[in-house]
Amino acid sequence: MSDRCPCLSGDTFGQCCEPYLAGRAHPPTAERLMRSRYTAFARGDATYLLASWHPSTRPASLELDPGIRWLSLEIVGRSGGGLLDTEGEVEFTARYRVTEADGTGRRGTQHERSRFGRDGGRWSYVGEA
Numbered sequence: 001m002s003d004r005c006p007c008l009s010g011d012t013f014g015q016c017c018e019p020y021l022a023g024r025a026h027p028p029t030a031e032r033l034m035r036s037r038y039t040a041f042a043r044g045d046a047t048y049l050l051a052s053w054h055p056s057t058r059p060a061s062l063e064l065d066p067g068i069r070w071l072s073l074e075i076v077g078r079s080g081g082g083l084l085d086t087e088g089e090v091e092f093t094a095r096y097r098v099t100e101a102d103g104t105g106r107r108g109t110q111h112e113r114s115r116f117g118r119d120g121g122r123w124s125y126v127g128e129a
């Protein structure tokens with residue numbers, strides 16, 4: 001809880017994404033939701049990833065690759081997604097390290113522009129823009 005949050009906001013996990021992952025609060029902006037979903041990937045929390053996925057695009061289940069370790073998140077752009085918006089996009093670069101079945105490792109980058117929507121006061125992930 002007192003460790004640095006995986007989303008690299010600069011806050012501790014307990015003061016950043018943990019209340020969202022625990023379901024005690026909902027992210028107020030699309031970027032905060034995006035950060036909390038990155039943290040869920042970093043912690044292997046498939047339940048939160050599904051819960052924060054818009055019902056119209058949510059998969060029935062989600063298998064997270066245990067060989068992937070998420071290293072860092074950088075927000076590179078955003079539009080909308082604010083306190084008064086109902087739609088928003090967040091562009092990010094996430095870096096990871098994957099360990100293959102033969103034990104070799106390699107690093108990779110995921111770059112995505114994600115689309116978010118807000119229904120009933122709650123932001124959710126819609127898909128790639």
Ligand SMILES: [Zn+2]
Nearest residue numbers: 005007016017
């Ligand atoms: Zn965080």
